[in-house]
Amino acid sequence: MFRNMLKRSWLSVKRKPGRSIIIGLILFAMSNLILAAIVIKSAVNEQMEYAKESLGGTVTIQADMSKLREEIGDPSSKSLEELESSSSAPAKFERPSVTKSVADKIAQSDYVKDYTYSVSTTANSDSLTAIETSGPSGGDGFSGGGFGGPNSEENSGDFKISGINSYAFIQQVENGSMSISSGEYFDEDDADKCIISVDLAEENGLKVGDTITMTNINNSEAVSLTIMGIYDISENMFNANTIYMNVDTAAKFISADDYNDGDYKVENVSYELKNAENAEAFISWIKSEFPELAEKNLTASEDTREYDQMVGPIESVGSFATTILIIVIVAAALIITLIVMINVKDRRYEIGVLTSLGAKKLNIIGQIFLELVMVGTAAFALSTATSTVLAKTMGQGILDSQIASSSEASEKNFGRPSGGPGGSFKPGAMGGDTPSMPEMSDSSNRVSETSENVIDEINISAKPSDFALLFASGYGVILVALLLPAISILRYSPKKILQGKE
Amino acid sequence: MNRLVISDLEYTYKDQTEPVKVLKGVSAEFSEGKLYAIQGESGSGKTTLLSLLSALDEIQDGDIKYNNKSIREIGLSDFRLKYVNIVFQSFNLIKYMTAAENVQVAIDFAGRHDDPLRYLKKVGLDEAASSRLVNKLSGGQQQRVAIARALASDVPIIVADEPTGNLDEDTEAKIIDVFKDLAHKDKKIVIIVTHSRKVAEQADKVLKLSRGKIS
Numbered sequence: 001m002f003r004n005m006l007k008r009s010w011l012s013v014k015r016k017p018g019r020s021i022i023i024g025l026i027l028f029a030m031s032n033l034i035l036a037a038i039v040i041k042s043a044v045n046e047q048m049e050y051a052k053e054s055l056g057g058t059v060t061i062q063a064d065m066s067k068l069r070e071e072i073g074d075p076s077s078k079s080l081e082e083l084e085s086s087s088s089a090p091a092k093f094e095r096p097s098v099t100k101s102v103a104d105k106i107a108q109s110d111y112v113k114d115y116t117y118s119v120s121t122t123a124n125s126d127s128l129t130a131i132e133t134s135g136p137s138g139g140d141g142f143s144g145g146g147f148g149g150p151n152s153e154e155n156s157g158d159f160k161i162s163g164i165n166s167y168a169f170i171q172q173v174e175n176g177s178m179s180i181s182s183g184e185y186f187d188e189d190d191a192d193k194c195i196i197s198v199d200l201a202e203e204n205g206l207k208v209g210d211t212i213t214m215t216n217i218n219n220s221e222a223v224s225l226t227i228m229g230i231y232d233i234s235e236n237m238f239n240a241n242t243i244y245m246n247v248d249t250a251a252k253f254i255s256a257d258d259y260n261d262g263d264y265k266v267e268n269v270s271y272e273l274k275n276a277e278n279a280e281a282f283i284s285w286i287k288s289e290f291p292e293l294a295e296k297n298l299t300a301s302e303d304t305r306e307y308d309q310m311v312g313p314i315e316s317v318g319s320f321a322t323t324i325l326i327i328v329i330v331a332a333a334l335i336i337t338l339i340v341m342i343n344v345k346d347r348r349y350e351i352g353v354l355t356s357l358g359a360k361k362l363n364i365i366g367q368i369f370l371e372l373v374m375v376g377t378a379a380f381a382l383s384t385a386t387s388t389v390l391a392k393t394m395g396q397g398i399l400d401s402q403i404a405s406s407s408e409a410s411e412k413n414f415g416r417p418s419g420g421p422g423g424s425f426k427p428g429a430m431g432g433d434t435p436s437m438p439e440m441s442d443s444s445n446r447v448s449e450t451s452e453n454v455i456d457e458i459n460i461s462a463k464p465s466d467f468a469l470l471f472a473s474g475y476g477v478i479l480v481a482l483l484l485p486a487i488s489i490l491r492y493s494p495k496k497i498l499q500g501k502e
Numbered sequence: 503m504n505r506l507v508i509s510d511l512e513y514t515y516k517d518q519t520e521p522v523k524v525l526k527g528v529s530a531e532f533s534e535g536k537l538y539a540i541q542g543e544s545g546s547g548k549t550t551l552l553s554l555l556s557a558l559d560e561i562q563d564g565d566i567k568y569n570n571k572s573i574r575e576i577g578l579s580d581f582r583l584k585y586v587n588i589v590f591q592s593f594n595l596i597k598y599m600t601a602a603e604n605v606q607v608a609i610d611f612a613g614r615h616d617d618p619l620r621y622l623k624k625v626g627l628d629e630a631a632s633s634r635l636v637n638k639l640s641g642g643q644q645q646r647v648a649i650a651r652a653l654a655s656d657v658p659i660i661v662a663d664e665p666t667g668n669l670d671e672d673t674e675a676k677i678i679d680v681f682k683d684l685a686h687k688d689k690k691i692v693i694i695v696t697h698s699r700k701v702a703e704q705a706d707k708v709l710k711l712s713r714g715k716i717s
Contacts, residue, residue, distance in 0.1 A: 004610040015598035015635075353594045356558055357611050357655065358583025494582070495558040498594065 005363060009370035019343065020375050026339055027372075027379035027474070030332035032387040035470045037325035039391035039462045044318035057276035057302055059283060061103070061269040063096045064299035071297065096297040097265040102290060106271065111282040113274040117266035118164045119250040122157035123214040123223075123243075130158035131199050131240040157217040160242040163250020167195065170244060172233055183208035183229030188246050195229035199240035206230075214243070218255035225249070270303070329473060337481035344368065344485040351489055352498035361490045365482065372478045380467075380474050387470075388462045504534040504569060504658050506555070506691055512563035513550050524550050526714035527564070534658060537685040538693045539702040542711035548695045549663060551711065555693060556588040556661045557581040568659070583611060587652040589662035593644040595636040601647045602632040608655040621650040625680050642673035649680055659691045660684055666698055678704050 013020045098117070107115040164170060167185030172178035186193050196206065206212065210227050225245065233240075251264050258264055273282055279302040286293065286300040293300070344351070347368070354364050489497060513525040524547035532538055542548050553559040554566060557578040566573045573581045587608070595604050605618035622632045625646040636644055645665060652660050662681065666674040678701055685692040685706070694701055702708050710717045 007610075008607065011599060011603060349594075350596050353596055354607070355579075356556070356582060356588060356594065357608060357651075358579055358581075359611060360579060493559045493578075495553045498558075498590075 001363065002366075005367045005370055008367050009374060012367070012371050013374050020371075023339055023343065023372065024375045024379045026335060027376045027478075028383055028386075030328070030336065030477075031376075031380045031383035031470055031474055032390055033328045034325065034332060034473060035383055035387035035462060035466060036391040036394050037321055037328055038466045038469050038473075039388070040395050041318060041321040041325060042463065042466055043391075043395050044321055048318065057273045057279040057282075059271045059273065059279055059286075059300055060303050061098050061106075061286075061293065061298055061300050064294070064297045067297045067299075068096070097267065098269050098293070098298060099260070099263045100266050101263045102293070103266050103269045106269075106286060106290065109271075109282060109285060111273050111275075111278045111285065112271045114272040115270060116165045116169055117247065117269040118162070118169075119247050119254065119264065119266055120163065121161045121250065121253045122217060123159045123161050123253045124157040124217055125159060125212065125214050127213055128159070128200070128204050131197075131203055133239050133241065157215075158241060159214065160239055161214070161250050161253045162242055162244050163247040164244065165247060167229075167244065172235060172238070177235050177238075178231050178233045180229045181232040183227065185229055186244070186246055188248075190228060190246055190249075192223070192225055192245075192249055193228040194225040194243050194245040194249070195231050196227055196243050197238075197240040198230055198232045200243075201227075201230045214253065216253050216255075218258075221252075223249075223252045329477060333477045333480055336477055337484055340368075340372065340478070340481045341485035344482070344489060348489055348497055348500055352494050352500075355490070355494040355497060361486075364490065365486045368486065369479060369482055372482060373475060376474055376478055377471075380471055383470070384462065384467050391462060504689075504691060506532040506659060507567045507570075508551075508555070508564065509567070510564035511551070511554060511561070511566070513547070513554065513559075514562060524714050525554075528711070528714070528716050529564075530709055530716055532659075532691045532693060534691050535685055535689045536691065536706040537682055537704065538691075539705035539708045540693065540695045540711055541697065541702055541708060546711045547714045548711055552588070552661055552663050552693070552695045555659075556586050558588065585657050586659040586661060587655045587657045589645070589648045589652050589660065589665050591664040591667045593636075593641075593648045595644055595647055595651075597637045598635070600633050600635055601627060601639060601643070601650075604636055604647055605651050605654045608651045612655050612657075614656070616654065618650070618654060621654040622647065624653060625650045626676060641668045642670065642677075645669060645673075645677060646680075649677065653684065653688075657690075659693070662692070662694045664696055664698075665694060666696065666701060674698070674700060 100117070103115070103117050106112070162170075166187045167173060167180075168187075170178060180195070181198055183195070186195060194212075196212075201207065204212075206227055208227055208230060211224050212227060213222050213224050215222050225243070231244070247266070251259060251262075254264055271282070273279060283300045283302065351364055354367075355361075492500070507530075509529045511525050511528040512523065514521050514523040524545070528547070528551060540548055540551065550559075554561055557573055560578070561574065568576065568581070568585055573585075576585070596607065599607070601622055602618040605621050609616045609618060619629060619632055627643060627646050627650065631639060631643055636647055639647065645668070649662075649665070652662075660681070665681070666677050669677060681692050681694060682704060684690045694705065696702060
């Protein structure tokens with residue numbers, strides 16, 4: 001039976017080339033759109049997977065505010081800084097903090113891809129003249145609690161010492177307001193080196209390569225620092241007396257007690273995970289392995305803002321692609337139904353003849369279905385070549401909009417996707433690889449470029465599974481489109497079908 | 503001996519403004535090896551009777567039995583496939599197929615392996631005509647193809663609706679001979695609805711249908 005159906009189908013396709021070509025062209029157009037939508041959806045899934053892998057999640061160690069408030073009996077929603085200065089706080093209120101050794105131990109977890117923390121304090125200098133500032137003394141981007149932070153003494157020095165793992169981690173660098181005007185930027189290996197502001201350099205006639213001597217305000221010990229770079233900053237309220245250096249160098253300016261034989265307190269502890277999905281597991285691991293953190297009113301929490309920022313638009317694109325796919329399939333089903341309906345109605349006479357000869361309904365539907373499958377297979381096969389080009393073009397467009405929206409979101413967030421007092425950090429910085437900075441003078445591009453790099457690595461191409469989905473959905477649409485008109489005709493007796501023709 | 507019996511057949515067209523009863527208890531018996539002609543004025547119910555005999559339409563009242571088995575029981579589709587074939591006045595051939603391919607369709611439905619040319623030659627069509635698309639053939643040739651298709655289906659009952667209505671006299675005579683051979687030589691039940699006196703004269707039995715009844 002099948003062979004005979006196939007034979008009649010082939011004759012029909014061959015002897016009615018005009019009809020076959022029209023149906024073929026319509027199926028070709030539809031399959032291009034369907035496949036393009038399938039490929040885009042597939043690419044979006046890849047993007048999301050890739051984002052998970054490449055961005056990972058961020059887990060920060062920070063004060064457990066609800067526990068702190070409960071402990072000090074202040075149910076208000078005051079911040080940590082407000083609590084510190086609040087009159088209702090106990091006299092011995094101490095900002096919860098993590099020691100360097102604990103932060104380093106946590107970083108040894110298999111979940112962790114990279115990590116960062118910072119140290120901030122103040123210092124004096126006999127040889128340097130501080131710039132007079134009228135604004136707030138904070139603003140270095142990672143101080144977390146105003147000038148001095150947890151390691152500050154009540155008697156603050158004239159200069160703010162900011163230790164951070166790398167120049168690239170400075171918030172103002174990320175949001176583009178800070179750049180190196182001369183010299184180089186530092187990284188974690190640059191001991192006893194620093195960068196100072198243009199204003200401070202001009203005020204004191206300093207240049208790159210000069211050595212400045214800063215004094216620890218706790219023990220009056222002098223520390224010599226080599227200026228390896230001079231930064232320029234566009235923020236008005238920024239304290240130009242801020243001197244940046246790596247963490248180990250900054251630790252030389254804290255008190256001996258605070259230094260604690262090298263196990264000093266660090267701030268803004270953040271861990272970037274290898275996979276964002278492991279955030280919960282990592283937090284559980286911290287809780288079980290480091291119960292002392294909870295005792296110190298510290299808590300580990302997930303910071304997924306960067307991941308969400310990256311994935312949010314992709315998810316939108318994904319649902320957009322799904323919507324497009326549904327619309328295209330429904331539209332294709334409607335158009336193909338219409339075409340098939342016209343085709344079937346046009347063949348009412350032939351159907352009548354076949355039924356009068358005793359052909360079963362299934363036999364007739366099978367014949368027309370096979371005809372459409374023949375034409376459809378040719379159209380789908382052709383579309384596998386053309387739709388890949390279409391999908392690439394469309395995919396690139398979506399990719400561009402993805403990059404644009406990511407950049408826009410980053411800019412609105414002042415270039416700090418991960419936020420937090422310490423700013424975000426970039427993979428590799430603490431692992432020994434200095435983050436690449438293609439444009440020193442335009443570091444604001446870095447976030448966008450990083451996003452673009454992530455997305456650029458996604459392969460937008462049709463895979464065999466996409467083709468299989470196209471063929472399956474295509475044949476499905478054809479079958480549905482055929483059944484409606486075929487059944488509407490075949491429910492009549494052969495006489496009525498033939499009379500309808502006449 | 504194969505027999506086709508119709509009894510108390512009634513049929514009403516209900517989709518008209520007023521229901522029109524065209525068959526009012528028609529009974530008849532048809533046996534193999536005979537050529538039957540059904541005659542009657544227009545509107546007498548000839549074509550309706552033919553549609554019911556060839557199982558192209560549902561029986562409303564009464565019954566049609568083939569060898570004592572109701573065609574309802576056999577199933578209309580199966581009855582069309584295995585027992586009856588109709589030759590239409592308008593030929594009802596599949597236009598995008600050649601003469602041979604049209605005949606091949608009937609052979610395929612019968613589930614046999616046969617050469618369509620054998621049947622086409624039987625009705626006087628040569629190989630050249632057989633390989634042409636049917637809409638390139640003359641009316642007479644198309645009618646022969648329709649008859650060849652009926653022959654190829656190898657069913658015991660052949661019904662024909664005005665098979666010579668569109669043909670010239672010479673061709674009509676040849677077609678009548680084909681039907682006579684089908685009945686007398688191939689031992690089929692051949693029932694022809696016709697206005698033609700010539701066809702009626704050649705029939706073994708003529709049934710007159712008047713106002714929905716066989717007279």
